[in-house]
Amino acid sequence: MGRLYLSPPDMSGSERERLVAAFDSNWITTLGAEVDGFEADVVEFTGAPAALALSSGTAALHLALVVAGVRTGDEVWVSSLTFAAPAFAVTYVGASLRFVDSETETWNMDPDLLADALERAAAEGRLPAAVIVVDLYGQAAQLDRIAEVCARYGVTMIEDAAEALGATWSGRHAGTWGRLGVYSFNGNKIITTGGGGMLVGDPELLERARHLSQQAREPVLHYEHRSVGFNYRMPNLSAAIGRGQLADLPAKIARRHEINAGYRAGLADLPLECMPWDDRGVPNGWLTLVVLGDEVDLDPHRCCVLLDEHDVEARPAWKPMHLQPVFEGVPTEGGAVAEAIFDRGLCLPSGSAMTDGDVDRVVAALRLALSQG
Numbered sequence: 001m002g003r004l005y006l007s008p009p010d011m012s013g014s015e016r017e018r019l020v021a022a023f024d025s026n027w028i029t030t031l032g033a034e035v036d037g038f039e040a041d042v043v044e045f046t047g048a049p050a051a052l053a054l055s056s057g058t059a060a061l062h063l064a065l066v067v068a069g070v071r072t073g074d075e076v077w078v079s080s081l082t083f084a085a086p087a088f089a090v091t092y093v094g095a096s097l098r099f100v101d102s103e104t105e106t107w108n109m110d111p112d113l114l115a116d117a118l119e120r121a122a123a124e125g126r127l128p129a130a131v132i133v134v135d136l137y138g139q140a141a142q143l144d145r146i147a148e149v150c151a152r153y154g155v156t157m158i159e160d161a162a163e164a165l166g167a168t169w170s171g172r173h174a175g176t177w178g179r180l181g182v183y184s185f186n187g188n189k190i191i192t193t194g195g196g197g198m199l200v201g202d203p204e205l206l207e208r209a210r211h212l213s214q215q216a217r218e219p220v221l222h223y224e225h226r227s228v229g230f231n232y233r234m235p236n237l238s239a240a241i242g243r244g245q246l247a248d249l250p251a252k253i254a255r256r257h258e259i260n261a262g263y264r265a266g267l268a269d270l271p272l273e274c275m276p277w278d279d280r281g282v283p284n285g286w287l288t289l290v291v292l293g294d295e296v297d298l299d300p301h302r303c304c305v306l307l308d309e310h311d312v313e314a315r316p317a318w319k320p321m322h323l324q325p326v327f328e329g330v331p332t333e334g335g336a337v338a339e340a341i342f343d344r345g346l347c348l349p350s351g352s353a354m355t356d357g358d359v360d361r362v363v364a365a366l367r368l369a370l371s372q373g
């Protein structure tokens with residue numbers, strides 16, 4: 001029995017052929033038909049107005065902030081319950097942070113809390129330059145409401161859909177609700193290019209981002225630069241893998257839904273609950289999370305240790321940004337919802353290559369862990 005990882009890469013078959021073809025063409029670096037094709041594929045799949053393939057989701061977040069005009073002295077508000085990348089990106093442009101707590105329906109940024117906080121900020125003349133809303137664990141935030149609130153105050157909305165490619169809210173793709181949106185193709189995401197990301201959204205801003213992402217070289221023969229550039233493009237070889245992965249994304253989403261249903265059925269009688277899925281949207285099922293009931297004596301950390309003894313990789317939920325030592329002192333709107341999820345939340349192996357037998361194995365291991373606790 002092999003180790004069950006949280007979300008390992010799952011190659012579907014066509015990636016290898018595309019990769020070898022790109023290799024044989026000698027277009028192995030940051031320009032080439034696969035990069036152009038991958039961008040076009042993402043536009044077609046998500047309905048985003050334009051796409052720019054980059055070296056990582058973090059690079060995409062950084063460039064999003066740069067082209068949105070965020071700079072030193074500005075404030076950017078970010079979901080507290082998230083992986084740290086969007087908060088890090090804000091520091092790259094010298095802006096300061098404010099974190100916003102989650103609601104309990106999707107676990108994402110609370111639109112009511114955001115609206116109240118923006119109203120106060122507007123009254124005090126300190127509106128943020130941008131809001132980065134994260135779609136957590138493959139489930140979209142209440143994006144229609146977040147977009148409406150941001151529009152009301154003229155604040156740029158950036159959507160971090162790194163974990164949510166293929167998810168929808170109100171029939172529209174996660175990643176396409178803000179002025180700019182971000183996807184990640186890191187190794188543990190629902191599809192991967194080995195490492196990579198995509199910036200989508202406003203075509204004019206994306207043209208500017210495209211220029212900056214290739215060292216801001218002016219279109220002249222000698223090397224001339226009018227702006228500070230970045231080396232953030234995606235290599236053609238990575239894009240070849242990404243195109244094969246994207247073609248299989250609907251099947252991967254369907255499989256992750258089956259795995260989630262398997263967990264819900266297998267764990268139904270235990271004192272825990274699965275992360276709620278709000279029926280206004282369709283998650284991509286990236287990770288299945290459970291929240292341990294109060295009557296369970298174990299904390300998520302101890303649970304991970306016990307599951308590890310059965311070669312099952314599990315992880316606590318993201319540690320909220322407002323509890324991170326590196327962000328000590330950053331002002332935060334609320335925080336209790338994110339803290340409660342972190343205190344009791346556990347991510348289970350959810351890779352699309354898992355068999356039903358693998359799901360049973362995790363269920364059995366978790367059962368045993370809870371009985372030992």
Ligand SMILES: *Cc1c(COP(=O)(O)O)cnc(C)c1O
Pocket residue numbers: 056057058059082083085086134160162163183184185186195196197
């Ligand atoms: C993975 C992730 C990122 C970063 O993406 P990389 O491609 O690893 O740089 C950003 N935001 C969230 C919410 C993520 O989960």
